[in-house]
Amino acid sequence: MKSxxxxxxxxxxxLLASTAVAALLGPVxxxxxxxANAAQNSAQQDREVTLELPAQNLDQALTAxxxxxxxxxxxxxxxxxxxxxxxxxxxxxxxxxxxxLLAGSGMSWQFSDARTVILRKAQxxxxxxxxxxxxxxxxxxxxxxxxxxxxxxxxxxxxxLNEQINSGVSLKEAIGKLVxxxxxxxxxxxxxxxNMRGRNVLVMIDGVSQNSSRxxxxxxxxxxxxxxxxxxxxxxxxxIYGGGATGGIINIVTKKGEEGPARFETQLGASSGFNxxxxxxxxxxxxxxxxxxxxxxxxxxxxxxxxxxxDGAGDQIFIDNTQTDLQYNRTIDVLGSLGLKFNDEQxxxxxxxxxxxxxxxxxxxxxxxxxxxxxxxxxxxxxxxGYSTDLEPRTxxxxxxxNYHHSDVLxxxxxxxxxxxxxxxxxxxxxxxxxxxxxxxxxxxxxxSQQNFEVSSLKALFAKQWxxxxxxxxxxxDRERFNADQTTFDALTSSQSGGLDLDKASEAPRYxxxxxxGLSYYAQLDWHATDxxxxxxxxxxxxxxxxxxxxKNVPGGNNDYQVNLFNLGAIYDFxxxxxxxxxxxxxxxxxxxxxxxxxxxxxxxxxxxxxxxxRQVEMxxxxxxxxxxxxxxxxxxxxxxxxxxxMATLTINVEDQKSRDFGFEGSLTRHFESGWxxxxxxxxxxxxxxxxxxxxxxxxARYASLSKSTAFVxxxxxxxxxxLQANHAFTLEDDADHKISGYTTFDLLGSQDTGxxxxxxxxxxxxxxxxxxxxxxxxxxxxxxxYGPEYLYDYQGRGRTYTLTWSMAY
Numbered sequence: 001m002k003s004x005x006x007x008x009x010x011x012x013x014x015l016l017a018s019t020a021v022a023a024l025l026g027p028v029x030x031x032x033x034x035x036a037n038a039a040q041n042s043a044q045q046d047r048e049v050t051l052e053l054p055a056q057n058l059d060q061a062l063t064a065x066x067x068x069x070x071x072x073x074x075x076x077x078x079x080x081x082x083x084x085x086x087x088x089x090x091x092x093x094x095x096x097x098x099x100x101l102l103a104g105s106g107m108s109w110q111f112s113d114a115r116t117v118i119l120r121k122a123q124x125x126x127x128x129x130x131x132x133x134x135x136x137x138x139x140x141x142x143x144x145x146x147x148x149x150x151x152x153x154x155x156x157x158x159x160x161l162n163e164q165i166n167s168g169v170s171l172k173e174a175i176g177k178l179v180x181x182x183x184x185x186x187x188x189x190x191x192x193x194x195n196m197r198g199r200n201v202l203v204m205i206d207g208v209s210q211n212s213s214r215x216x217x218x219x220x221x222x223x224x225x226x227x228x229x230x231x232x233x234x235x236x237x238x239x240i241y242g243g244g245a246t247g248g249i250i251n252i253v254t255k256k257g258e259e260g261p262a263r264f265e266t267q268l269g270a271s272s273g274f275n276x277x278x279x280x281x282x283x284x285x286x287x288x289x290x291x292x293x294x295x296x297x298x299x300x301x302x303x304x305x306x307x308x309x310x311d312g313a314g315d316q317i318f319i320d321n322t323q324t325d326l327q328y329n330r331t332i333d334v335l336g337s338l339g340l341k342f343n344d345e346q347x348x349x350x351x352x353x354x355x356x357x358x359x360x361x362x363x364x365x366x367x368x369x370x371x372x373x374x375x376x377x378x379x380x381x382x383x384x385x386g387y388s389t390d391l392e393p394r395t396x397x398x399x400x401x402x403n404y405h406h407s408d409v410l411x412x413x414x415x416x417x418x419x420x421x422x423x424x425x426x427x428x429x430x431x432x433x434x435x436x437x438x439x440x441x442x443x444x445x446x447x448x449s450q451q452n453f454e455v456s457s458l459k460a461l462f463a464k465q466w467x468x469x470x471x472x473x474x475x476x477x478d479r480e481r482f483n484a485d486q487t488t489f490d491a492l493t494s495s496q497s498g499g500l501d502l503d504k505a506s507e508a509p510r511y512x513x514x515x516x517x518g519l520s521y522y523a524q525l526d527w528h529a530t531d532x533x534x535x536x537x538x539x540x541x542x543x544x545x546x547x548x549x550x551x552k553n554v555p556g557g558n559n560d561y562q563v564n565l566f567n568l569g570a571i572y573d574f575x576x577x578x579x580x581x582x583x584x585x586x587x588x589x590x591x592x593x594x595x596x597x598x599x600x601x602x603x604x605x606x607x608x609x610x611x612x613x614x615r616q617v618e619m620x621x622x623x624x625x626x627x628x629x630x631x632x633x634x635x636x637x638x639x640x641x642x643x644x645x646x647m648a649t650l651t652i653n654v655e656d657q658k659s660r661d662f663g664f665e666g667s668l669t670r671h672f673e674s675g676w677x678x679x680x681x682x683x684x685x686x687x688x689x690x691x692x693x694x695x696x697x698x699x700x701a702r703y704a705s706l707s708k709s710t711a712f713v714x715x716x717x718x719x720x721x722x723x724l725q726a727n728h729a730f731t732l733e734d735d736a737d738h739k740i741s742g743y744t745t746f747d748l749l750g751s752q753d754t755g756x757x758x759x760x761x762x763x764x765x766x767x768x769x770x771x772x773x774x775x776x777x778x779x780x781x782x783x784x785x786x787y788g789p790e791y792l793y794d795y796q797g798r799g800r801t802y803t804l805t806w807s808m809a810y
Contacts (some may be wrong), residue, residue, distance in 0.1 A: 045095040046094070046095065050091055053068075053089070058083040058102075059080045071094075073117050076626070079107060079120075142413070148534050150569030151581065152631065153235075154631075155232055156233070172186075175233075180710075181683050182194065182250075184706075186795075187775075187795075189324045190217045190323035191221075198704065199246040200244055200245075201245075201250055203250045206254055212480060213243075214451065214593070218395055223254070230253050235248045237637060239522070239539065254335060258290070258291060263809065265289075266810075267807040269282070270803070271764075273799050283304045285303070287301070294341050295340055297336070298337050300333075302333045305330050306326055307327070311797060312770030312796075312797070317796050317798065319363075321431075326357075328361025328363055329359060329360060330357070334353065337352075346406050350401070351400070352401075354398055355397040358426070363383055366384035368380050370443070374442075375440060377440050378788035395423070398421070401419045403415065414460075415474075416461075418459075428448060431499060447488045450487065451594075452484065454480070456478070456479050457476065458477045460475050461473070479516070482515075484511040484513070488506045511598045512550070513549040516546050518542060518545075522539065523538060524537070531575070532573050540564070541564050544562075544611070546560065546593055558605075559604065563588050565613070570583070577624055579622050588612060588613045591612065618634070619633065626671065629668070630666075633665050636662040642657045657689055662685070662686055664682065665682075675717045677713075681709065684707045687705060698734040698735045702781050702782060704734065706730055708728060719752065723747075724749075727746075728743070729774060740777045746765070746766040747764050747765070749761075759804070760807070764800070764803065779793035780794050
């Protein structure tokens with residue numbers, strides 16, 4: 001339904017004029033880009049770094065150099081076999097260091113971007129690329145080469161992330177398009193149902209969990225992409241992190257300060273589908289960073305303002321009043337980091353973040369058929385201005401994180417992390433029928449909840465490296481506090497205004513408050529059995545104490561439970577670019593205590609909670625050279641319990657019922673010497689559960705993941721790029737005839753570096769496809785007809801949207 005705001009062509013003309021100017025100045029940009037790229041490469045070559053590299057095998061030297069210099073090196077394994085490097089100690093420019101390391105090897109080097117260097121032997125045919133310089137911490141909590149991890153690992157670097165974000169999508173949407181096993185994302189505030197391999201995913205920022213026992217599905221509504229350096233992803237269940245990691249782990253790594261003079265980054269962006277004057281989103285961001293050998297710091301501030309979103313038919317998308325929306329929303333993210341290097345052995349990294357994303361508009365859902373304490377219905381609703389409420393929908397977060405590292409405590413690496421997260425989540429006012437039959441005969445009232453968390457943790461980790469063994473062990477202490485209130489709005493005022501004027505009438509607890517304390521011990525052993533074979537195994541024991549407060553005259557109480565988790569895996573590196581692995585892993589979920597104990601009259605002590613354990617087996621393969629990148633895995637995950645939702649009360653039940661997810665996850669990319677590349681990802685998943693007769697049936701479509709595939713063709717040259725991509729969600733239908741219809745969308749992306757910054761343009765949903773989002777179709781199954789007609793919850797996908805972004809680092 002259209003917004004009533006009058007149409008205006010001003011912004012449309014302005015953005016189209018900008019595009020025309022961009023096209024006319026194309027030749028100038030190309031020339032400026034060549035100058036800028038030459039200058040950038042020269043600056044990178046001249047950048048000085050501190051190195052401590054002993055004389056050793058060239059393969060090992062290049063790995064250590066990449067880590068110390070903060071670079072990605074791509075080189076052919078066979079080119080460095082049997083070669084040795086000289087020792088380097090002190091300050092060197094990148095060019096000096098590479099010349100010294102590669103002296104006598106017959107190899108040359110070239111920057112492909114600001115952080116990636118390709119090493120080649122003269123006239124050599126590309127063979128396998130060493131993966132050792134690419135290290136992540138998501139799999140083992142310490143920096144580990146991907147080539148040594150027996151699992152499916154994906155790394156979304158800053159260039160890939162920016163390319164997607166500059167098409168106008170959110171962080172969760174960008175990651176969903178790039179990581180095969182992660183579902184395509186909803187377009188509103190929630191990431192409900194965005195599973196990985198059909199199960200829940202643990203989301204972290206710099207190793208700090210953004211999940212909570214109360215599953216609000218706002219883990220990605222927590223940081224601006226402007227402050228993100230890269231995203232590390234481990235698919236599948238994991239024992240090393242404990243609760244929540246049953247389908248996989250996503251670690252969002254933030255940008256940090258770097259050694260050198262002050263650096264600045266500025267970014268401006270705007271998105272519109274040109275459907276109306278309020279079809280507009282704008283973004284602005286600024287950062288400053290710098291440092292020296294001992295101290296580095298960065299401060300990044302990002303702001304975003306969304307107005308209305310429109311679907312492929314040109315109609316405004318209905319506001320999500322279930323999980324809250326991002327229309328008419330203002331977001332600010334302030335993130336600062338400080339790195340201190342006390343000496344060669346000790347360092348401390350500090351992070352502080354304030355994030356506030358909330359409603360900032362006067363448009364709401366108008367219900368014309370409301371009568372105070374008299375027959376009413378929710379039909380014929382429309383979006384209209386004049387909305388006002390005493391409780392604005394929003395997400396507000398404060399995050400503090402400190403990481404201390406000592407490289408020699410009793411001959412071991414020691415890591416200590418302390419973190420604190422405070423989160424306040426407000427929901428959109430929701431219409432409820434007053435008790436009476438038929439539904440609506442006694443009128444409608446509106447209510448909204450505010451749900452608050454405080455999560456603190458202390459994590460200690462030791463790591464010891466021997467010649468062929470690496471032992472990692474530690475302890476985690478966690479405390480989570482939760483409370484929630486329900487604001488009920490004056491029924492007379494809301495009825496007379498059609499739900500637009502919402503004045504607070506009363507406040508009462510929405511869910512029982514609770515506290516969850518966790519104490520966990522874990523250990524992981526990695527054994528390099530041969531030069532090719534690495535075997536890993538680990539265990540974790542987690543003790544959880546749950547203390548629930550009194551709720552609706554039902555006494556509170558406490559209970560506790562323990563869970564033991566194990567993992568075992570092996571990876572074989574053929575040293576020719578091919579690697580194969582297999583693993584067994586376990587993870588667990590704690591059912592939402594608020595929704596579980598929120599059922600009327602449920603005794604806490606008589607109904608203890610227990611973790612739902614998931615077990616996974618997986619086999620995989622990956623390959624990389626200068627022409628190909630490939631990774632594929634098959635998996636099987638199972639558990640003995642499921643969670644179901646009582647639609648009358650929106651509380652949950654835990655049922656003794658087996659469930660399983662199995663499928664295939666893979667990615668293939670071909671790089672051509674001409675700068676062209678093409679690729680595809682595929683995730684095929686089937687989710688099932690046992691019925692009362694012990695037969696396997698398809699899982700309820702409200703909870704099951706959809707299979708998906710993506711494909712792209714792109715072109716990159718120094719300073720410019722273009723990409724056409726397709727995103728397809730497969731149709732899902734369960735055995736109760738609930739259906740989630742699939743869809744296909746296309747995006748067109750491009751960028752051009754110039755002497756005065758980088759211009760990026762994107763067209764999201766290129767063909768202006770009209771479709772219902774996966775969350776919109778699930779929401780109709782969840783909320784209709786109990787809470788009104790289907791159209792209220794059938795949220796449409798955003799139509800063709802143009803985005804223009806300018807950024808400059810200086």
